[in-house]
Amino acid sequence: MSLEVEDLQAGYGEALVLRGVSLRAEPGELVAIIGPNGAGKSTLLKVVYGLLGARSGAVRYEGEEVTGTAPDALTRLGLNYVPQLGNVFPSLSIAENLLIGASSLPRASRRSAVDDLYERFPALAERRRQRAGTLSGGQRKLLAVARALATRPRTLLLDEPSAGLSPQAVQLVFDKLQEVNSDGIAIVMVEQNARRALALADRGYVLDMGRNAYEGEGRALLADPKVAELYLGARR
Numbered sequence: 001m002s003l004e005v006e007d008l009q010a011g012y013g014e015a016l017v018l019r020g021v022s023l024r025a026e027p028g029e030l031v032a033i034i035g036p037n038g039a040g041k042s043t044l045l046k047v048v049y050g051l052l053g054a055r056s057g058a059v060r061y062e063g064e065e066v067t068g069t070a071p072d073a074l075t076r077l078g079l080n081y082v083p084q085l086g087n088v089f090p091s092l093s094i095a096e097n098l099l100i101g102a103s104s105l106p107r108a109s110r111r112s113a114v115d116d117l118y119e120r121f122p123a124l125a126e127r128r129r130q131r132a133g134t135l136s137g138g139q140r141k142l143l144a145v146a147r148a149l150a151t152r153p154r155t156l157l158l159d160e161p162s163a164g165l166s167p168q169a170v171q172l173v174f175d176k177l178q179e180v181n182s183d184g185i186a187i188v189m190v191e192q193n194a195r196r197a198l199a200l201a202d203r204g205y206v207l208d209m210g211r212n213a214y215e216g217e218g219r220a221l222l223a224d225p226k227v228a229e230l231y232l233g234a235r236r
């Protein structure tokens with residue numbers, strides 16, 4: 001088991017948002033989390049990555065209880081997170097962004113970590129001296145993903161990687177995430193683009209009102225008429 005969330009409760013102030021959510025991701029899996037606006041999907045990722053405290057329940061990573069562990073410590077354990085609005089510094093170059101991403105690695109291995117990323121993301125390699133702010137939406141999202149990969153994680157949490165992108169850029173990002181996943185990196189992603197995400201997912205979870213509503217193999221959820229009716233909208 002790579003990541004395991006058990007009966008998590010969390011919220012903001014008085015408001016309870018997660019009312020007992022459980023999920024797991026095995027090593028190398030691609031896991032999709034879908035559900036209506038306000039279901040608690042982003043909140044779930046924030047609690048897993050230690051950005052928000054848990055009221056009860058547990059988060060375990062590779063057999064170790066990590067509930068409430070700080071983000072930078074989780075990053076060192078191999079778990080990293082890409083927020084919805086990315087983690088890119090627009091005024092810095094692509095190379096600088098990636099080196100900052102790699103700064104949690106020992107100094108001697110940073111350069112080779114960045115070189116590995118240029119192989120995986122040739123479009124970023126070509127533009128390495130360019131300011132990140134000049135990139136297209138899709139390339140900028142890929143830079144955010146690449147920055148998170150610079151720490152050499154085994155598991156990547158992604159909040160809405162395709163949000164706000166053109167259809168072409170969505171394709172680019174999904175293709176790249178599949179490549180990253182086939183390198184053996186487990187991906188746990190929240191997505192509005194639910195059909196697309198479930199089609200790729202080894203395992204999918206539907207969250208609704210802070211609770212698990214449905215779970216199963218991605219394609220099985222896609223084929224479930226109840227899930228389609230309640231959560232996937234009209235077939236296009």
Ligand SMILES: Nc1ncnc2c1ncn2[C@@H]1O[C@H](COP(=O)(O)OP(=O)(O)OP(=O)(O)O)[C@@H](O)[C@H]1O
Pocket residue numbers: 012015017035036037038039040041042043044
């Ligand atoms: N910082 C915050 N302070 C107070 N309430 C918050 C905060 N962030 C989120 N919430 C509330 O928590 C609930 C769940 O929000 P969350 O962002 O986790 O949902 P979501 O499933 O990611 O929704 P979306 O699909 O719109 O991104 C919502 O009712 C939201 O208003």
Ligand SMILES: [Mg+2]
Pocket residue numbers: 041042043
């Ligand atoms: Mg969200």
